[in-house]
Amino acid sequence: MGGLAVRDVVVHYRDDDGTVATAVDGVSLDIAPGEVLALLGPSGSGKSTLLRAIAGLEPLSAGQVRWDGADLAGVPTHRRGFGLVFQDGQLFPHRDVAGNVGFGLAMTGPGRRDRAAHRARVTELLELMGLGGFERRDVASLSGGERQRVALARSLAPRPRLLLLDEPLSALDRALRERLAGDVRAALVATGTTALFVTHDHDEAFAVADRIAVMDLGRLLQVAEPAELWHRP
Ligand code: ADP
Ligand code: ADP
Secondary structure (H helix, E strand, C coil), X not given: CCCEEXXXXXXXXXXXXXXXXXXXXXXXXXXXXXXEEEEECCCCCCHXXXXXHHHCCCCCCEEEEEECCEECCCCCHHHCCEEEECCCCCCCCXXXXXXXXXXXXXXXXXXXXXXXXXXXXXXXXXXXXXXXXXXXXXXXXXXXXXXHHHHHHHHXXXXXXXXXXXXXXXXXXXXXXXXXXXXXXXXXXXXXXCEEEEEXXXXXXXXXXXXXXXXXXXXXXXXXXXXXXXXXX
């Protein structure tokens, strides 16, 4: 089966007094190519640790993460072909908007020296994120919502085979979050991007996802389409 397969993943960590604790406690889930899956759960439920484990930023204590059937054990983060977006988009302060969005294009993929194609891609993604004409803006002049739009455009530019988003809207106020959640979904669908979207916010999960995986205390409670969630016979 294509796409992402997470199998029986366990992640332990050492807490402050040195005892071993469990952040992710035997999670299995699949994300099909082109699917947007929201991982929803309260703070401390293990969502971020699971996302980091999928990215290769956190060692697995047990289980497997596979892409298109191939085990990713030993494959470093930068070779997984995944994109990452965090709560604070972490833009490069010394580059303008186009310089941020085009950053990943200059070093990855075929035609990495094709400047005309890079410019077209940068412009296309800025328009997709509602930032047409922002190419030469200084990132310091942007609002919080605009900064996250730039971070999203930057992460999509190299066409990641999986985009991992960890609470990308959590630093924004509620009205902005609602608008942006819809725009994020539209951008993921328009680019056919497979994505895992971590959030503690129900409305956000419903607005972005094809399916929602609910997590608590390190375990998955259920995985369902938004309309089916909580409605069990
Ligand atoms: P979420 O993303 O759902 O808020 P996290 O994955 O960040 O949850 O954390 C899950 C639990 O594991 C929390 O109780 C957190 O404090 C704990 N945890 C995870 N990794 C570590 C670590 N390296 N050191 C200490 N605690 C950790
Ligand atoms: P570089 O010397 O790395 O090309 P630039 O700041 O000129 O530095 O460009 C950074 C990225 O932004 C590159 O991917 C480039 O193709 C893109 N870019 C530069 N100018 C524009 C523009 N006016 N419209 C769209 N993309 C642009």
